[in-house]
Amino acid sequence: MPLPRLDPTRQQALSVSIATGAYGLSFGALSVAAGLDVWQTMALSLLVFSGGSQFAFVGVLGAGGTAAAAVATSTFLGIRNGFYGVALAEFMRPLRGLRLAWGAQVTIDESTAVALAQPHDRPDARRVGFWWTGVGVFVLWNAITVLGAVLGQQIGDPADWGLDAAAAAAFLGLVWPRLASRRAQAVAAISAVVALALTPLLPAGVPILVAALVGVAAGWQAAPVEEVPE
Structure with a gap:
């Protein structure tokens, strides 16, 4: 019996979920290499x-x-997700109770981008894109994170496998699709230069935090969410 064919919105959500979830393998391995155990890694995800x-x-x-420094940097970079609610509120209301909490948890770059990629006059399609992508990424990201963490305990020194550079590569992979506009590209370049210049001078983590502050000051957070492609 053939499987039912998914509509374009669900197909897009599924493809984005699989592509994003795959990064969880690198995260899990890097997390245990950085000193966290499997349970802490799972809790973080x-x-x-x-x-x-x-x-x-x-x-x-x-x-x-x-x-x-790690908490401050992580928190600051995560603040952007809160701004997505402004763009999503028009077609996601009303959400209450546990559904509201769950919606807030899966409001990420990918779920927002897929939702806003649907026609403006199709709020139902936008809601489908949001939920399918958000839940899909959540399930796959967490499952593959566990796999990466378990494997990471067995491989020894991450530098022997090139994982010492994987964090930067994976982060770039997550960020690159968001740099669609010249404005975003310019701000990203300025922030990168600031981080590189300060790395020899400041404790680990602080250069990233300063670079993020520079990005906000330059208006990166004010860029329209609709410019985010997937």
Whole structure:
């Protein structure tokens, strides 16, 4: 018996979920390499559930930074998700109780982008894109994170497998599709230069935090969400 064919919105959501969830393998391995155990890694993915913030957190710890610097950097990078609610509110209302809490948890770059990629006059399609992508990424990201963490305990020194560079590569992979406009590209370039210049001068994690502040000051957070492609 053939499987039912998914509509374009669900197909897009599924493809984005699979592509994004795959990064969980690198995150899980890097997390245990940075000193967290499997349970802590699982908790970080379940509760924080923001790829950029999670990679920043373990990256700071892996570089020898303090827990405070790791938390500050991760939190600051995660603030952007809160702004997505402004664009989503028009077609996601009303949400109450547990449904509201669950919706807030899966409001991420990917779920927002897929939702807003649907026609403006199809609020039903936008809601489908949001929920299918958000829940899909959540399930796959957390499942593959566990696999990466378990494997990470067995491979020894991450530098022997090239995983010492995987955090930067995976973070770039998550961020690159968002740099669609020249404005975003310019701000990203400025922030990168600031981080590189400050790395030899400041403790681990602080250069990333300063670069993020520079990005906000330059108006990165004010860029329209609709410019985010997937």
